[in-house]
Structures are given as C-alpha cells and as structure tokens.
Amino acid sequence: MRAVGELKRLLAFLDRLPLRRTMAALRGFSWGGVWRMSGNVLEVRYKVISRQMECMNHTIASLEELASGDPEIQSSLKALTDMRAAGLKFAEWYSSHYAKAHAGDLTSFRKFQKSIASASGTLLAKVLVPAWRSEEESLVIETARDEKDTASPNPPPLAKDKHIQNAEEFVCLNYLGFVQNILGRLRTMTLTIMLLLIISTAATSAYPFDPQQALSAVLIVLFAIVGAVIVKVYADMHRDSTLSHVTNTKPGELGSEFWFKILGFGFAPLAGLLTRIFPGITDFIFTWLQPGASSLK
Amino acid sequence: MLHDAKGKNLHLLRMFSKDEAGARIERAAMPLTWKIIAMVGSLFVLFYAAAYGVVERVPVRSLGAENYAIIFLLSLDICCTLAIVETCRLCGLWGS
Numbered sequence: 122m123r124a125v126g127e128l129k130r131l132l133a134f135l136d137r138l139p140l141r142r143t144m145a146a147l148r149g150f151s152w153g154g155v156w157r158m159s160g161n162v163l164e165v166r167y168k169v170i171s172r173q174m175e176c177m178n179h180t181i182a183s184l185e186e187l188a189s190g191d192p193e194i195q196s197s198l199k200a201l202t203d204m205r206a207a208g209l210k211f212a213e214w215y216s217s218h219y220a221k222a223h224a225g226d227l228t229s230f231r232k233f234q235k236s237i238a239s240a241s242g243t244l245l246a247k248v249l250v251p252a253w254r255s256e257e258e259s260l261v262i263e264t265a266r267d268e269k270d271t272a273s274p275n276p277p278p279l280a281k282d283k284h285i286q287n288a289e290e291f292v293c294l295n296y297l298g299f300v301q302n303i304l305g306r307l308r309t310m311t312l313t314i315m316l317l318l319i320i321s322t323a324a325t326s327a328y329p330f331d332p333q334q335a336l337s338a339v340l341i342v343l344f345a346i347v348g349a350v351i352v353k354v355y356a357d358m359h360r361d362s363t364l365s366h367v368t369n370t371k372p373g374e375l376g377s378e379f380w381f382k383i384l385g386f387g388f389a390p391l392a393g394l395l396t397r398i399f400p401g402i403t404d405f406i407f408t409w410l411q412p413g414a415s416s417l418k
Numbered sequence: 419m420l421h422d423a424k425g426k427n428l429h430l431l432r433m434f435s436k437d438e439a440g441a442r443i444e445r446a447a448m449p450l451t452w453k454i455i456a457m458v459g460s461l462f463v464l465f466y467a468a469a470y471g472v473v474e475r476v477p478v479r480s481l482g483a484e485n486y487a488i489i490f491l492l493s494l495d496i497c498c499t500l501a502i503v504e505t506c507r508l509c510g511l512w513g514s
Contacts, residue, residue, distance in 0.1 A: 127443040129513030134433045238436045246431060299440065303511065306447045310508045317501040321494055330490060331479040343498055350505045354512045 128303050132363040135296060139253050142260055143289040145276030145366040147297070165305070169298040173237060174208055176291045177201055180244070183284035193247035197288075200236075200243040207236040241295040244288045252285045276366070297367060307354070314347055315390055322393030326400075337398050344394055352383060446511045454503065461499045466492070 135141070181201050184194055211233040218224035260277040280286050321343070325336050358364055359379045365372035396402050432438045445451075469477040469491065478494075480487045 127439060127446055127513065128511060131433070131439050131443065134439075238440075242431075242435070245434065250431075296434075299443075303443055303447055307508060307511060310504050310511070314501050314504045314508070317497045317504075321497040321501075324490065324493065324497075328490075329481065330487070336478070336494075339494075339498070343501060347501055347505050350509055354508055357512065 128300070129357065129361070131296075132300070132361050136362040136366075139256070139260060139280075140249075140289055140293055140296075141363065141366055142277040142279055143286070143293045144297075144363060145369070146279055147290070147293060147367055165301060166298065169294060169301065173291065173294045173298070176287060176294055177204060177208070177240070180284065180287040180291050181205070183287050184248075187284060193251065197240075197243050197248050200240040204233070204236040204240040207233040237295055241292045245292050248288050249285065249292065252280070252282070256280075300364075304358070307358075311351055311355075311386065314351065315386060318344060318347065318390035319393050322390060322397050326393065326397045340394055340397060344390060348387060351386070355379065355383060443511070446507070454507070457503050457506070458499055461502060462495055465495050465499060469495070 135144070181198065184198050184201070187194060189195075207229070211229040214226075214229045258278065280289060318340075322340055325340065330336060356375055356379070359370070359375050360373050362372040365374075370376055448454075476484055476487055476491070478487045478491045480490065
C-alpha cells in the first residue's frame, strides 16, 4: 500500500520544523476533542475555521504594520487578502444556509479551503523559512532544561516577531484542521471494527451453532489481531510528538486517559466474547437482572 | 516556492504540500475505493473456501435447516472480512 504511514510521516515532518513551538503553545485542543471527533466533525471543523479566520486577520494586520516593500511579504499579503475574500464568500453562503439540513453546495467552501492552502504555502515558503534561517536562539536546549524540572514539558520560546508568531499560528491551524479530520476518520474505522466484532460475537452467542470451539477460536483470533493493532495505533498516536504538543501532554508517554479510553473501546466486544466462551457468565448476569426485570412488569 | 542564491526554484517542502502528502493521506482515508472492494471480495472468497476446504461440507451446523447455517456462515464471513480490511486500512492510514 503506497499510502502506508502517510499521517505518521507528516506529523514527524511537522515536528522537525520550528512550528512545533507554536503547536505546543496552542490552547483549546485536547485528547478529549480528538476522541470525540467522529461524533460531530463539522462542529470541530467550523471551530478550527473560525480560529483560522481570526489568525488570518492578525497576520494581515501584523504584515501591514511592517510596511515593507519586500516582494515576499507583499505576495504573502496578497495570498491572505485573497483568502479573506474567499472566506467572506463562504461566510455569506454559510449565513444563509446554516439552518438548512440539506444544504450541500460546497463550492464556496472548496474555494475557501484552496485559498487557505495557498496562503499557508506562501507564508511557509516566503515568510517563515527565511525567518527561521536567521534565528539565533536554540529551541532544543531550552526544552531539555525545562524537562528536568517539570512533569509536563514547557513549550519552547515563541518567535520574537509578532508577524512570525502569527504566520506560524496560521500554518499550524491549517495542518491541525487536516490532521483532526484524519483522526476523526481513524476513529470511525475503529468504531466500525468494534461494531463488527460485537455483531459477530452476539450472533454466535444467540443460537447454538456447531462446532462451538472452532467458532470461539475464530473470534478469539480475530479479537486478538484487531485489538493488538488498535492498541498499537492509538498508543503511537498518544506518543507522537506533534499530537502531544497540541494536546499539552508529554511526548512518548501514555497517560491514564489513554488506558481508560482503550478499556471503553474494548469492553463491549470483550464482554461479548467472554459470554460466547463462558456461557455461564450470561446465566450469571441474567440471575442478577431477572428480579429487577420482573419487578418492572 | 523556495529559491537558492541564484534564484533557481527549489522543491524542498513537498512533504508538506496538499498535492503530495495531503492527496496521499486523503486517498488512504477514502471510505470506499475499487481497491477496497477487491480486497474485501478476495478475502471473503478465501475465508469461505478455507472453511469449506477444512471439513468438505457446510462447516457450521444448526438445529434448523442447512440454509440457515449457510446464511449465518456468509454473515460471519463478511463481518470477519470487513473487520480485517478495516484493520489493515487503519494501519495503513496511520502508519504502524
């Protein structure tokens, strides 16, 4: 598969840029949001878009304040003002359609997204990379010194120039929106797998199909393979440096939140599997539930 | 586009671009493609054939008619196949 490892690779590349200092300083993003992402993707997307619009205004204002005749700055300003125009068109469409459940014409949104990508690319290549080349302060030494003293790492110092700070934030939000979408997709995939396991175990437990041992063995092997992969992928995600910076957790470590969520994901299929292997559990549960169920009648 | 000292274009940031990294990730995240259909189809047939190959008759028995057992087996096969294909895609999209 050609696309193997694309998201992990992109996150690793992002961590190699000084953008990581701004990722670490972003507020309002947590693992809770990442886990919940699949529930209502649009709400989370619109939140990021509104933050991007705010940041676009700050970046335009700070670049205009420079009043520089530098052609690189001028072309960045043009990309941002084009984005503002596309954003206004989308906002106009959104204002008249936000309450309509079947509004599906995303032409203006697509144009707006393209203008965001174009503005991000221009800022990265024409403002940020040249500015990073002329920086003198280390981001590594500062981080290492802080990590000794604190349980959670302090972010590296931000850029000193306001326009660089704003441009970094703008580019980070663009990547963050994209990564959030893909994390939402990963979560949907995980939920689908869990649902399929639950259906399989429920179907085999509900009726005395034979051979019982062979069917149980198939489900155990499936659960083991699928469970191992999901735990590995989610553990990798929690350890990832870029995602840890964004969610203000320590890179390379799994917190209690991770284990609780994994238990939450795995409980239903595991319970289904156990009732399949040990039918006595089902009887035991029913002996507890039976009196309550009878009293409801 | 970045330039060197002589003004020559340098293609240095392609791994951050929408056309390269973005397009590849989005392709891997697509819910349904012909590649996925082919994967599901082949695994479905493989599992079904393997189950028949082991016992050389309907591999699952029930108290009812044989047709019910076949329907159950097909449903279990499709569930297992979809679970495995989605797991492979989860791995592929993230990169484990």
